[in-house]
Amino acid sequence: MEQQRKCAIVTGGSRGIGRAVCLRLAAEGFDIVLGYAGNDQAAEETLEAIRALGAGAEAVKGDVSEEAVCQALFDRAAEAFGGADVLVNNAGITRDGLLMRMSDEDLDRVLEVNLKGAFRCMRIASRLMARRRSGRIINMSSVVGLHGNAGQVNYAASKAGLIGMTKSLAKELGSRGVTVNAVAPGFIDTDMTAVLPDKVREQLLGSIPLGRLGQAEEVAAAVAFLAGPDAAYITGQVLSVDGGMSI
Numbered sequence: 622m623e624q625q626r627k628c629a630i631v632t633g634g635s636r637g638i639g640r641a642v643c644l645r646l647a648a649e650g651f652d653i654v655l656g657y658a659g660n661d662q663a664a665e666e667t668l669e670a671i672r673a674l675g676a677g678a679e680a681v682k683g684d685v686s687e688e689a690v691c692q693a694l695f696d697r698a699a700e701a702f703g704g705a706d707v708l709v710n711n712a713g714i715t716r717d718g719l720l721m722r723m724s725d726e727d728l729d730r731v732l733e734v735n736l737k738g739a740f741r742c743m744r745i746a747s748r749l750m751a752r753r754r755s756g757r758i759i760n761m762s763s764v765v766g767l768h769g770n771a772g773q774v775n776y777a778a779s780k781a782g783l784i785g786m787t788k789s790l791a792k793e794l795g796s797r798g799v800t801v802n803a804v805a806p807g808f809i810d811t812d813m814t815a816v817l818p819d820k821v822r823e824q825l826l827g828s829i830p831l832g833r834l835g836q837a838e839e840v841a842a843a844v845a846f847l848a849g850p851d852a853a854y855i856t857g858q859v860l861s862v863d864g865g866m867s868i
Contacts, residue, residue, distance in 0.1 A: 626677070628704065629652070630742070632694070632738065634656060634711065635655060635666075639711040645841035645844065646845060647676035647678070654702070655671075658682070679697050705746065705749070735779035747799070756794075757800050758802075763776070763805055766782075767780075768867070787803040807835055807863025829865060843860050
């Protein structure tokens with residue numbers, strides 16, 4: 622008897638860590654609904670790569686700071702695949718700068734996308750998953766949310782807030798069979814870190830016990846574990862994937 626496929630929604634799924642998560646979950650037997658903000662070419666390439674793995678793939682374009690976009694992700698999952706079994710809140714932006722020069726808009730925009738976008742998606746998911754008495758919610762936090770980083774007060778606040786939301790929602794949904802966890806990547810080899818000056822990169826590597834940047838696929842493996850059957854008794858936790866930076 623063929624095992625029934627499940628569906629995962631992955632926000633910020635067209636590039637970087639999000640793309641790696643989509644491909645890993647597709648390989649693990651999930652159909653994918655990916656959200657993306659604006660890069661049509663990257664989204665289409667990711668959809669093709671997912672389908673090449675034998676999984677179903679749909680995309681929703683839009684900003685997760687808008688309630689209608691969050692709802693559209695779940696509507697598409699219901700229409701195409703019968704509903705979402707897993708939500709991965711990965712969409713995120715940065716607007717770095719020292720606090721003394723940071724504008725209210727720089728703070729608000731990062732919180733709107735990184736924190737409130739995840740909040741809106743979790744609110745929709747919690748209603749649906751609680752009714753079904755099953756589901757997995759995985760929030761993409763950051764080592765910066767755990768330990769802070771100069772020039773990233775807004776980003777750190779958003780990622781620390783995600784951890785608080787994760788732990789609180791885990792307590793709310795545990796009795797309904799829904800787990801809620803977070804993954805906290807360290808410095809990962811993506812487009813965002815590729816632009817760092819060599820001197821900054823060397824300093825970063827010196828702070829990582831394993832002595833290298835992480836790979837997006839290594840973060841995706843952690844997400845796949847939390848989304849899979851072996852993590853059924855794990856909830857409210859933060860899994861750091863940071864090469865030992867948290868030690």
